[in-house]
Amino acid sequence: xxxxxxxxxxxxxxxxxxxxxxxxxxxxxxxxxxxxxxxxxxxxxxxxxxxxxxxxxxxxxxxxxxxxxxxxxxxxxxxxxxxxxxxxxxxxxxxxxxxxxxxxxxxxxxxxxxxxxxxxxxxxxxxxxxxxxxxxxxxxxxxxxxxxxxxxxxxxxxxxxxxxxxxxxxxxxxxxxxxxxxxxxxxxxxxxxxxxxxxxxxxxxxxxxxxxxxxxxxxxxxxxxxxxxxxxxxxxxxxxxxxxxxxxxxxxxxxxxxxxxxxxxxxxxxxxxxxxxxx
Amino acid sequence: xxxxxxxxxxxxxxxxxxxxxxxxxxxxxxxxxxxxxxxxxxxxxxxxxxxxxxxxxxxxxxxxxxxxxxxxxxxxxxxxxxxxxxxxxxxxxxxxxxx
Numbered sequence: 001x002x003x004x005x006x007x008x009x010x011x012x013x014x015x016x017x018x019x020x021x022x023x024x025x026x027x028x029x030x031x032x033x034x035x036x037x038x039x040x041x042x043x044x045x046x047x048x049x050x051x052x053x054x055x056x057x058x059x060x061x062x063x064x065x066x067x068x069x070x071x072x073x074x075x076x077x078x079x080x081x082x083x084x085x086x087x088x089x090x091x092x093x094x095x096x097x098x099x100x101x102x103x104x105x106x107x108x109x110x111x112x113x114x115x116x117x118x119x120x121x122x123x124x125x126x127x128x129x130x131x132x133x134x135x136x137x138x139x140x141x142x143x144x145x146x147x148x149x150x151x152x153x154x155x156x157x158x159x160x161x162x163x164x165x166x167x168x169x170x171x172x173x174x175x176x177x178x179x180x181x182x183x184x185x186x187x188x189x190x191x192x193x194x195x196x197x198x199x200x201x202x203x204x205x206x207x208x209x210x211x212x213x214x215x216x217x218x219x220x221x222x223x224x225x226x227x228x229x230x231x232x233x234x235x236x237x238x239x240x241x242x243x244x245x246x247x248x249x250x251x252x253x254x255x256x257x258x259x260x261x262x263x264x265x266x267x268x269x270x271x272x273x274x275x276x277x278x279x
Numbered sequence: 280x281x282x283x284x285x286x287x288x289x290x291x292x293x294x295x296x297x298x299x300x301x302x303x304x305x306x307x308x309x310x311x312x313x314x315x316x317x318x319x320x321x322x323x324x325x326x327x328x329x330x331x332x333x334x335x336x337x338x339x340x341x342x343x344x345x346x347x348x349x350x351x352x353x354x355x356x357x358x359x360x361x362x363x364x365x366x367x368x369x370x371x372x373x374x375x376x377x378x
Binding site for chain 2: 014022023024027028033181185219
């Protein structure tokens, strides 16, 4: 008889921390599953991985995985991750962050990490709201939508995380959704393999706060919404502005090569070492 | 079956007597509809939060929900082993057994 083995559980601290704290239907668990499957596929050891996060629902993720984990200040995950990567350039450093954590509170860290092109993998779980701190509106809350701090509707325009990262100089930018979980797994895998700053935005569902305040329905309804609105990049480029509406593209948006920061740093350090014959 | 497998963890790795795996925790009770051959999907009810995603996105309708919202395998013969429920479960509560 074949025994079903769930390889995901190899990487989870399932004896201690489960069931997890996320609300019913929250996409964070799906994204965590995709990350673990990608890591498992790449054959990384637990000790080769470092997962760094700030504060937030999504940033609770390192608590549940059995990698080297670092749970840091709100918005400052990238600063800590830069330090980890500089000290241990051979380590695969993954930063898990939310939309508010990365674009509002840690906005400057995001653009400067992207500018330096340091070899980090940043996974931004975009649920359109600050979930853990009580449902405040975030830079990615769509205009007109409700949050606990915008009871009459949000008037702020929206941040496009992928365009921001691309403009700041990130060399691997991709967007996917929690519904397209197989695609998410393959994109995360490519992001890990990419040498340089790679950012993956994963559109996710917050049915308990954002969904309830905006009458988006339950978790399956929000995931169906993702299925309809996320269009593959090539198909998205062909759409006319009228057809675009509230749709967004999914897939790999940018994949280029640039000198990587830790490699350049090592080169510089080597060139400054005293050579033979120097006094 | 009972000789070989001491602790049967529904939704997770099944502990074999000769297994040397260290990552396992003990969970004693198993409640699935039917045995392994009849049941291609294991649901670990202790972790399930009844969000309904697995039932909604099962492509063949092999899963269904009870009145309280918890999923069960309604039609095991319909399962095509796509493992979508396994991947989409936010709570790691489903294991799709491979063929």
